[in-house]
Amino acid sequence: xxxxxxxxxxxxxxxxxxxxxxxxxxxxFLFSKPxxxxxxxxxxxxxxPGDRGAIHYEAxxxxxxxxxYDPNLPLEALIDQMTIGLDLxxxxxxxxxxxxxxxxxxxxxxxxxxxxxxxxxxxxxxKMAEYDFALEKNGQEVQRGNIKDMIFDLPTLLxxxxxxxxxxxxxxxxxxxxAGVGPLAPHDELVxxxxxxxxxxxxxxxxxxxI
Ligand code: MG
Numbered sequence: 020x021x022x023x024x025x026x027x028x029x030x031x032x033x034x035x036x037x038x039x040x041x042x043x044x045x046x047x048f049l050f051s052k053p054x055x056x057x058x059x060x061x062x063x064x065x066x067x068p069g070d071r072g073a074i075h076y077e078a079x080x081x082x083x084x085x086x087x088y089d090p091n092l093p094l095e096a097l098i099d100q101m102t103i104g105l106d107l108x109x110x111x112x113x114x115x116x117x118x119x120x121x122x123x124x125x126x127x128x129x130x131x132x133x134x135x136x137x138x139x140x141x142x143x144x145x146k147m148a149e150y151d152f153a154l155e156k157n158g159q160e161v162q163r164g165n166i167k168d169m170i171f172d173l174p175t176l177l178x179x180x181x182x183x184x185x186x187x188x189x190x191x192x193x194x195x196x197x198a199g200v201g202p203l204a205p206h207d208e209l210v211x212x213x214x215x216x217x218x219x220x221x222x223x224x225x226x227x228x229x230i
Contacts, residue, residue: 021172022083023189025052025133027106029123031169031195038198047171047179050123052106053191056133060105060219065131067203069096069168074203078154078162078211079106080147081135094173098141102131103152103211103218105134106193110202111112113176114180126135136211136219144173155210156203196209 029048030036036043054222058065085099088090113126139149144186147166154162166173176194180186203209203223210220 020083020138022054022057022185022191023191024184025054025056025191026050026184026186027052027127027193028077028171028176028195031171031176032164032197033168033170034198035196035200036170037198037221043170045193047176049180049183051174051184052128052133055130056128058086058131058134058221059147060136060209061218064222064224065134066224067107068227069205070110070227071109071129073109074223074225075108075200076108076114076154076156076203076209077106077108077200078152078164079104079166079193079196080152080166080213081191081193082141083138084188084192087186088177088186090178094177095143097177098173099190100138101141101147102138103133103136103154103213105154105209105211106196107134107203108200109130110230122185134219134221135191135205136213137210139213139218145169147173150214153212153215154199155203155212156201157208161201162197168197169195206227 081104083100109126
């Protein structure tokens with residue numbers, strides 16, 4: 020499936036904003052990743068940069084646009100698929116960028132930083148909120164979230180993205196991570212879950228030489 024633009028929401032869950040000592044935003048805060056960041060989690064080993072400090076996992080629900088944004092259409096017509104993803108973040112690099120008030124691209128845009136598990140049909144907001152999503156690391160649950168707890172809901176995020184960047188068929192949106200983010204270590208095994216079922220998994224390795 021072709022993916023055009025990758026939009027990501029930062030600080031969209033209160034407890035996560037607090038755990039990184041960030042203020043609760045009063046309007047959506049978005050950034051994007053290059054499409055080179057994309058990788059599908061299908062049980063394989065994923066190479067990550069090994070020479071740039073801590074890499075944190077951030078499990079997030081991700082939606083895929085079926086058609087160009089139209090404020091008159093319901094979400095079910097605009098979005099055709101959803102999944103769980105990881106917005107991997109070079110946290111030490113990001114902390115330095117924040118100090119300088121620089122954009123986050125260096126911390127968020129490296130290859131394999133946008134991990135996606137298998138796409139599932141989007142069945143509407145109610146269904147999406149009926150079940151939690153979760154991330155397990157080495158067999159232990161480290162994050163659990165529900166879109167009911169998002170600060171800015173999906174309709175608001177789509178409207179905001181369309182207004183400021185354009186939102187078209189093939190664009191995807193990472194909707195923010197709940198509390199519990201933390202660092203990855205070599206050989207960590209990650210399992211992404213939706214409705215308590217595995218939707219994707221991968222193992223991470225670190226290398227100073229990235230592709
Ligand atoms: Mg994130």
